[in-house]
Amino acid sequence: MKEREENLPVCEHDEVHAEHVSLARAAMPCEETLYELADFFKIFGDSTRISILFAIDGEPMCVCDIAELLGMTKSAVSHQLKILRQSDLVRYKKSGKNVYYSLADDHVRDIIEKALDHIKE
Amino acid sequence: MKEREENLPVCEHDEVHAEHVSLARAAMPCEETLYELADFFKIFGDSTRISILFAIDGEPMCVCDIAELLGMTKSAVSHQLKILRQSDLVRYKKSGKNVYYSLADDHVRDIIEKALDHIKE
DNA sequence: CAAACGGTTGAATAATCGTTCAACCGTTAT
DNA sequence: ATAACGGTTGAACGATTATTCAACCGTTTG
Numbered sequence: 001m002k003e004r005e006e007n008l009p010v011c012e013h014d015e016v017h018a019e020h021v022s023l024a025r026a027a028m029p030c031e032e033t034l035y036e037l038a039d040f041f042k043i044f045g046d047s048t049r050i051s052i053l054f055a056i057d058g059e060p061m062c063v064c065d066i067a068e069l070l071g072m073t074k075s076a077v078s079h080q081l082k083i084l085r086q087s088d089l090v091r092y093k094k095s096g097k098n099v100y101y102s103l104a105d106d107h108v109r110d111i112i113e114k115a116l117d118h119i120k121e
Numbered sequence: 122m123k124e125r126e127e128n129l130p131v132c133e134h135d136e137v138h139a140e141h142v143s144l145a146r147a148a149m150p151c152e153e154t155l156y157e158l159a160d161f162f163k164i165f166g167d168s169t170r171i172s173i174l175f176a177i178d179g180e181p182m183c184v185c186d187i188a189e190l191l192g193m194t195k196s197a198v199s200h201q202l203k204i205l206r207q208s209d210l211v212r213y214k215k216s217g218k219n220v221y222y223s224l225a226d227d228h229v230r231d232i233i234e235k236a237l238d239h240i241k242e
Numbered sequence: 243c244a245a246a247c248g249g250t251t252g253a254a255t256a257a258t259c260g261t262t263c264a265a266c267c268g269t270t271a272t
Numbered sequence: 273a274t275a276a277c278g279g280t281t282g283a284a285c286g287a288t289t290a291t292t293c294a295a296c297c298g299t300t301t302g
């Protein structure tokens with residue numbers, strides 16, 4: 001029977017769906033993992049940062065040259081590099097007045113490669 | 122006090138760096154690809170959408186049940202489902218009053234799996 | 243038929259995010 | 273020491289974006 005009063009704004013779930021929901025909930029990762037995943041993907045969700053990652057793939061590059069390559073200010077590039085740094089996606093090495101950035105590991109390449117596969121479908 | 126007597130605000134690149142920039146530029150994907158990549162990752166860069174993808178992994182689910190599972194309104198879920206639909210990340214099948222959503226293909230699973238690897242390091 | 247439900251949609255609001263601008267720091271050279 | 277350069281940073285602005293709210297559509301049921 002109907003267990004709830006009327007004027008409930010949300011839909012009433014019958015037994016089958018409730019079971020369905022329970023099963024799905026049990027298979028879900030914890031909330032923290034979901035946020036970490038989203039935050040991780042958010043990093044790649046900007047064309048400037050993607051461009052930077054491609055730029056420093058291969059040889060390390062200094063901020064000034066990245067800025068010139070992308071046609072952006074050093075400030076804008078530095079801001080994005082900070083985000084990439086905080087996410088451990090890039091490494092840097094100081095040399096005199098310059099700071100040279102490179103990819104942190106091959107993991108980054110793998111993920112972008114997978115995404116390229118999907119786009120090129 | 123800062124004054125600008127010389128009028129070159131950007132740094133002057135010597136020959137070595139200019140060559141470096143040229144090489145990096147030649148290895149870069151075209152601009153359109155960079156935008157497509159960023160847009161693709163942007164989809165995953167939201168915890169609600171990530172949650173939805175996990176929810177419909179396994180068995181297909183209707184909007185109402187997804188909304189209950191995530192503790193959100195049907196409207197909010199539907200808006201996000203539209204984005205996932207437009208990106209071909211999910212499929213849907215109408216059945217009576219319900220619309221059942223499921224993952225479009227295994228590609229989605231692969232990419233999330235890769236990201237999980239990186240997070241769990 | 244009309245009411246009820248699942249689902250979608252557009253406009254509005256609030257929060258998030260990227261770039262610009264100006265100032266600043268450390269290193270190198272004058 | 274002073275100036276110039278590469279790089280970083282914080283605040284402010286503009287753009288983007290997720291959620292809410294209200295209205296609406298199609299299907300099923302009474």
